Every structure is written in C-alpha cells, then in structure tokens.
Amino acid sequence: MYYEIVNEKITYDEKNPIHFLKWNFINTSKLKNFKERIQSSKQYEIPLNGNTNSNLDITNFSGIIKEDELQEFVSNLIPYSFILQVKIELKSPYFSRDDDNFYLIQNPCLKEKVFKVPMIKGSGWKGAIASAFRKIINESDNKKETIRSFMRIFGTGSNEFRELQKNIEKSLKENTNLEPDKLITYVLFELGLKLTKDDIDKIKTNPEEWIRENLWESFEKGSKKELPLYLTTHRGRAIFYPTYFNRLSLEIINPHDRKKRAGTNPIHYEVVPEETEGILQIVYVPFDGVLMKNDDLEAQIKNDIDFLVQSIEKAKDMGIGAKTKLGWGRFELITKKIKCNKNDITIPKGWSDE
Numbered sequence: 001m002y003y004e005i006v007n008e009k010i011t012y013d014e015k016n017p018i019h020f021l022k023w024n025f026i027n028t029s030k031l032k033n034f035k036e037r038i039q040s041s042k043q044y045e046i047p048l049n050g051n052t053n054s055n056l057d058i059t060n061f062s063g064i065i066k067e068d069e070l071q072e073f074v075s076n077l078i079p080y081s082f083i084l085q086v087k088i089e090l091k092s093p094y095f096s097r098d099d100d101n102f103y104l105i106q107n108p109c110l111k112e113k114v115f116k117v118p119m120i121k122g123s124g125w126k127g128a129i130a131s132a133f134r135k136i137i138n139e140s141d142n143k144k145e146t147i148r149s150f151m152r153i154f155g156t157g158s159n160e161f162r163e164l165q166k167n168i169e170k171s172l173k174e175n176t177n178l179e180p181d182k183l184i185t186y187v188l189f190e191l192g193l194k195l196t197k198d199d200i201d202k203i204k205t206n207p208e209e210w211i212r213e214n215l216w217e218s219f220e221k222g223s224k225k226e227l228p229l230y231l232t233t234h235r236g237r238a239i240f241y242p243t244y245f246n247r248l249s250l251e252i253i254n255p256h257d258r259k260k261r262a263g264t265n266p267i268h269y270e271v272v273p274e275e276t277e278g279i280l281q282i283v284y285v286p287f288d289g290v291l292m293k294n295d296d297l298e299a300q301i302k303n304d305i306d307f308l309v310q311s312i313e314k315a316k317d318m319g320i321g322a323k324t325k326l327g328w329g330r331f332e333l334i335t336k337k338i339k340c341n342k343n344d345i346t347i348p349k350g351w352s353d354e
Contacts, residue, residue, distance in 0.1 A: 058115045062242055064281055070339040077285055080301045082340035084282040086312065088243070091330040093251055093271035096124060096321040105268040109248060118248055118272050122240035124320060125280060129240075130154050132314040134192030136307060144214050147191060148230055149307045152300065153284070155236030160186040162233060168211070168219070175222030178207040229288050237288070238308070241281040249273035253326075269323075277334065282308070301345055305338070309348045 065073045065083065074083045096110040109118050133150055140146040156165075164186045167179050180203050187193045187203075195203075203210050211219045216231060251271045254263030284304065289297045312333070319329030336351045347353045 058112060058117055058244055059279075062244070064241060064279055067337070070337065074283075074339045074341050077283075077341060078287065078290060080289070080297055080340070080342050080345070081283070081285045082301070082305065082338055082345070084280075084284070084308065084312075085337045085339075086280040087334040088278055088280055088316075088331045089334050090245075090272060090274045090276045090278075091332055092274050092319070092327050093249070093269075094118075094120070094245070094276075094321050094329050094331075095251070095269050095271045095323055096120065103270075105250075105270055107267065107269045109270040109272060112242075112244065118245045120243040120278070120320060122242050125240040125243070125282075126154065126238075128315050128318070128320040129308075129311045131192075132318055133307065133311040135314060136310055137191060138194050143193075144217075145303055146307060147214060149300075149303050150191065151230045152286075152288075153236050153238045153304055153308060155234055156230070157233050157235070158186075158190050160190045165227070165231065165233060168231065169227065171208075171221050172219075172223055172225055172227075177221070178211070180204040180207045183207050183210065234288060237284050237286050237304070239283045239285065241283070243278040243280055245272045245276050245278050247273055247276045271328075280312070284308070298342075298344065301340075301342075305340075305345065306348055309338075309351065 065085065067085070070083055070085060074081055094109075095107070098108040098110045100108050100111075110121070111117060112119050130150075133154070137143060137146045137150060160182075163182045167182045170176055171178050184195070184200060184203055188195060208219060208221065216228060218225065249271055251269045252266045253269065254266040256263050284301075286297060286301065289300065292300075316331050316333060318324065319327070320331070321329040323329070338347050338351050338353055340347075340353070
C-alpha cells in the first residue's frame with residue numbers, strides 16, 4: 001500500500017512510531033529511519049497483509065479465488081454455474097467516501113474495516129454494473145429477453161417490484177385490471193427504461209398488453225396461473241465480490257468563486273490513484289433453475305453471460321464510485337477470464353476460459 005505524505009510536520013517517534021499512521025498492525029521494525037525515508041519520497045509502502053513476514057492476505061478472507069483454482073472452484077457448484085474474474089487497472093482516480101469521522105482529511109477513501117485496505121464493495125460493483133445493464137436494456141431490440149436476464153442476474157426485491165407483483169397476482173386471481181401507475185413506477189425507477197409520452201399513454205391505456213410484450217407473454221387476467229419465478233421476489237443469481245487496492249494518494253478539488261475566479265476553500269480527497277490494479281470477481285449460480293429443462297436453462301445462461309459481459313464493458317467507461325461525472329472511477333480490463341462447469345457454453349469473444 002502507498003500512502004502519500006501531505007504533512008511535513010510528521011516526525012518519527014521511537015516510543016510510539018505508528019501512532020500517527022493509524023495502522024496498528026504494521027511491523028515496527030519496518031519503520032526505522034522513517035524520518036529520512038519520508039524526506040526523500042512522498043510515498044510510503046505498507047504491505048497489504050501488514051507484515052511482510054506473515055502469510056496473511058486479505059484476499060484469502062474475502063473469497064477471491066486464485067487463477068489456478070478457478071476451474072476447481074466452479075466444478076463444485078451446481079450445473080451451469082460460472083465464475084467471472086477480471087484484472088482491472090484504474091485509468092482515473094477512484095473515490096468512495098468512508099464513514100470514518102476521525103481522520104487526517106475530511107474525505108477518506110473507503111477501506112476494509114479490519115485491514116484498512118482501500119476497496120470497492122461488492123454492492124458497489126453490483127450497482128455500477130446494474131446501471132450499465134439498464135443502458136443495454138434501452139439499447140436492445142429484444143427488451144423482453146434483456147429484462148428477464150436483468151431480473152435473473154440482479155434479483156427482484158425493490159418496493160416498486162413488490163407493489164407490481166401484488167398487483168399482477170391480484171389481477172390473475174380476481175380478474176381485476178392492472179394499475180398502470182405501479183407498472184410505470186417499476187419500469188422507470190427499477191428498469192430505468194426511457195419512456196416517451198406515447199409509451200406512458202400506451203401503458204395507461206392497456207398495461208396488460210405491455211406486460212405480454214415485455215415481461216410475460218402468458219399473462220391473462222383471471223386465469224389463476226402461477227407467476228414465473230423471475231416475476232416473483234427472489235435474490236439474484238450473481239454474487240459480487242469486493243475489490244482491494246494497494247495504493248492511496250491525494251486529490252484536491254478547488255471550487256472557484258464566480259466573481260473572483262479564484263479558489264478559497266480547497267477540498268481534499270483521499271483516492272486510489274490511476275494505474276492501480278485490482279480484481280473484479282463475480283460468481284453466477286442458477287440456484288432457481290435446478291428443476292428446469294437443460295435446453296431452457298442453457299439458453300438462459302448464454303443470454304446472461306453475454307449481457308453480463310456487455311455490462312462490464314460498458315461500466316468501465318461509465319466509472320465506479322463517487323465523482324464519476326468528473327471522470328473518476330474509469331478502468332480498463334487487463335485480463336478477462338470465465339470458467340463454466342459446462343463445456344457447451346460459448347465464451348464471449350475477447351474472453352478466455354483458460
């Protein structure tokens with residue numbers, strides 16, 4: 001880990017050599033002659049495991065699988081499971097604010113609670129990739145398959161979806177009309193679809209037809225049919241793992257006064273600098289398809305792999321974390337690997353299964 005020294009008043013204290021760094025797991029023998037070292041360099045290296053003589057590694061605790069063990073790992077999962085692992089390199093600083101109220105600067109970077117290593121949470125990856133997926137839905141010519149894939153990968157559990165599900169179930173059992181407002185709310189806020197005034201008018205006039213065209217072709221009021229699994233509240237098939245980085249740096253944003261055209265109150269941000277590498281890992285387990293026919297499940301997996309890969313490719317240009325509008329959080333995909341426990345699944349172009 002690299003930590004940029006921004007305060008020249010920091011001095012080496014032999015009695016308490018690590019007090020000002022806040023990392024109480026550092027091997028104190030590595031801090032000898034620290035004063036001389038910070039005078040010749042603006043960065044100080046701290047190993048991810050906190051002790052170069054230790055075998056501890058944070059990736060071992062977070063579930064990140066080693067490259068040579070990917071196939072063995074996925075072979076122990078249920079059929080048609082796959083693991084996707086990408087080495088990424090930041091092309092611009094990454095920042096996501098930590099909740100530490102007592103820190104050297106006002107905007108500390110998000111870190112793992114115990115090891116204090118900068119990180120991207122799994123939920124952060126899920127949100128960023130889901131946002132990219134929504135753009136793919138809007139660009140797709142076959143919105144039905146894209147929306148279904150979105151539901152399978154990310155799950156359905158939002159308040160908007162629960163209200164829509166209740167409304168559809170009531171229509172099936174009691175032969176009542178669908179409430180278009182609930183459908184519009186779900187489509188806009190959960191799926192992120194761009195609706196024109198004509199689209200909204202169409203949904204308000206005939207919401208049942210929109211359901212048949214985009215969600216469930218077998219929908220029929222009063223039929224007492226059971227909803228397909230993807231239209232019920234369920235967890236997603238994809239599991240998103242955290243990404244850890246080994247460098248920290250400092251960025252300053254200096255808002256300018258419009259009249260004086262000069263900054264008076266610079267804002268400091270602790271960031272992960274560009275050219276830092278990390279690992280993105282996603283495990284996909286079709287737990288809800290164990291009773292499905294192999295042909296149907298295989299078709300779903302092929303669609304989900306393709307859409308998930310497209311979403312990651314799009315997310316790298318959209319960025320992750322805070323300040324993405326300033327260009328922060330952009331990254332490149334260095335190595336791209338997918339391991340599936342079924343040989344009949346085609347790996348997308350540009351990705352490797354070796």
